[in-house]
Amino acid sequence: MPPSFLPRLALLCLMVLALPGCASQGSTLGYYWQSVRGHLQIMQAADPIDQWITRTDTTPALRERLHLAQRARAFAVAELGLPDNASYRRYADLKRPAAVWNVVAAPPYALTLHTWCFPVTGCIGYRGYFAEADARAEAAQLAQQGLEVEVYGVPAYSTLGYMNWAGGDPLLSTFIAWPEGEFVRLLFHELAHQVVYAPGDTLFNESFATAVERLGSAQWLATQSTPQARQAFAESSARRNAFRALTRATREKLAAIYKQKQAPAHDSKALTAMKTEAMQSFRSDYAALRAGWLEAPSDRPTAMNAAQLAGYDRWVAHANNASFAAQAAYDELVPAFEALFAREGHQWPRFYDAVRQLAKQPETQRHQSLRALSPPKEPPGA
Structure with a gap:
C-alpha cells in the first residue's frame, strides 16, 4: 500500500464506522475491520455508469435504469441544487438484498434509541454491519441486556461526500430496480446528507433528507416523468x-x-x-x-x-x-422542513442556507426552532 494512501485510509476508517443511515461506532477492532472491509468491497465493485451502459452483458432493463439515473443525477444538480460531485456516477452489483444491516435497540418501556458514539458523526441510534449474521449477533447481545431490538436491511447509505476523492458513493443493485419515483427519492435523500449534516442529531439529519426527497421527487415527477x-x-x-x-x-x-x-x-x-x-x-x-x-x-x-x-x-x-x-x-420534523422550504420562497439555495444556520444551533434550540414552524396537528376526526 503506497504511503500516500494511508492518510486517506485513516479518513475512510473514521467515516465508514459511522455512516448516516448505516453504521455507528464500535469499540472493538473486529467491528472496525468489518466496516472498512465492507465499504472497500463496495467501492471496488463500482464502475462508471457509462462503462456499464456499453457492456454487452448489461441487460436492457439495467441499461435503461442507468440512463434514468444519469438524468436524475443531472436534475439533482440543476434543479435541486444538490452537490455536483463524483457520487452516484458509478454502479455496483452487490449480489445481495441490502447494502448493510442496521441494528436498533430501545428499552422495554421507552421510545428512546440506544446509541453508539463516534467523532465526525456524533452519537447515532443505529449500528450497521455489512453482513446480516454480524448484525443479528449484535442484536442478540443487546437483547440479553433487556433491550428490544430490530435488524433491518438498508439499501443505501451516505458517506457525507467525504469519499468523493475515491469515486464517491455508488448506485447499488439494492435499489436500482425500484419504481422510478421510489428510485429518485432515495437518490435525492442520500445526496441531501452531503448538503447539511449536524453531528449526533439523527432526527434533524434524517428529517431534513426526507423533506428533500419528498419535495425533490415531486418536482421530478411533475416535470420529467410519465403519467x-x-x-x-x-x-x-x-x-x-x-x-x-x-x-x-x-x-x-x-x-x-x-x-x-x-x-x-x-x-x-x-x-x-x-x-x-x-x-x-x-x-x-x-x-x-x-x-x-x-x-x-x-x-x-x-x-x-x-x-x-x-x-x-x-x-x-x-x-x-x-x-x-x-x-x-x-x-x-419533516413538516417543519417543508414549511421552512415554503418560507424561503421554494428556493433551494435559500432553503439550504436556512438549514445550515439551524445546524449551527445547539440541538435543543434547533429542534425548538423547527417545531415552531410545524403546522398545527389536526384534531382527531378532522
Missing part, C-alpha cells in the same frame, strides 16, 4: 402515508403509556398489559388497512398482491419500541 410513473408513485405514497399515520398514532399511544412508568399505581405488569393492548390494536388496524390495499380500486384494473406488501408485513410482524423509535427520526 404511468406518476400514478404508480401516487399509489405507493398514499400507502406509505397511511402506514406512517398509523405508526405515528401508535407511537403517541405508547409514549403516553410509558409516561406512567413512574406512577405508583402502575407497576410493570400493568404497563405491559397496556403496551400489549396497544400493539394488538396496531396490528389489527394494519390488517384492516392491508385488506383495503389488496382490493382493486375503481381507477385501477388490478389489486395489489401480497408479495408487494412483504416489506410492510415484515415491519409489522417485528414491530417493537426500537422499530417505532427508529422510524420517528425519518418523520417527526
Whole structure:
C-alpha cells in the first residue's frame, strides 16, 4: 500500500464506522475491520455508469435504469441544487438484498434509541454491519441486556461526500430496480446528507433528507416523468402515508403509556398489559388497512398482491419500541422542513442556507426552532 494512501485510509476508517443511515461506532477492532472491509468491497465493485451502459452483458432493463439515473443525477444538480460531485456516477452489483444491516435497540418501556458514539458523526441510534449474521449477533447481545431490538436491511447509505476523492458513493443493485419515483427519492435523500449534516442529531439529519426527497421527487415527477410513473408513485405514497399515520398514532399511544412508568399505581405488569393492548390494536388496524390495499380500486384494473406488501408485513410482524423509535427520526420534523422550504420562497439555495444556520444551533434550540414552524396537528376526526 503506497504511503500516500494511508492518510486517506485513516479518513475512510473514521467515516465508514459511522455512516448516516448505516453504521455507528464500535469499540472493538473486529467491528472496525468489518466496516472498512465492507465499504472497500463496495467501492471496488463500482464502475462508471457509462462503462456499464456499453457492456454487452448489461441487460436492457439495467441499461435503461442507468440512463434514468444519469438524468436524475443531472436534475439533482440543476434543479435541486444538490452537490455536483463524483457520487452516484458509478454502479455496483452487490449480489445481495441490502447494502448493510442496521441494528436498533430501545428499552422495554421507552421510545428512546440506544446509541453508539463516534467523532465526525456524533452519537447515532443505529449500528450497521455489512453482513446480516454480524448484525443479528449484535442484536442478540443487546437483547440479553433487556433491550428490544430490530435488524433491518438498508439499501443505501451516505458517506457525507467525504469519499468523493475515491469515486464517491455508488448506485447499488439494492435499489436500482425500484419504481422510478421510489428510485429518485432515495437518490435525492442520500445526496441531501452531503448538503447539511449536524453531528449526533439523527432526527434533524434524517428529517431534513426526507423533506428533500419528498419535495425533490415531486418536482421530478411533475416535470420529467410519465403519467404511468406518476400514478404508480401516487399509489405507493398514499400507502406509505397511511402506514406512517398509523405508526405515528401508535407511537403517541405508547409514549403516553410509558409516561406512567413512574406512577405508583402502575407497576410493570400493568404497563405491559397496556403496551400489549396497544400493539394488538396496531396490528389489527394494519390488517384492516392491508385488506383495503389488496382490493382493486375503481381507477385501477388490478389489486395489489401480497408479495408487494412483504416489506410492510415484515415491519409489522417485528414491530417493537426500537422499530417505532427508529422510524420517528425519518418523520417527526419533516413538516417543519417543508414549511421552512415554503418560507424561503421554494428556493433551494435559500432553503439550504436556512438549514445550515439551524445546524449551527445547539440541538435543543434547533429542534425548538423547527417545531415552531410545524403546522398545527389536526384534531382527531378532522
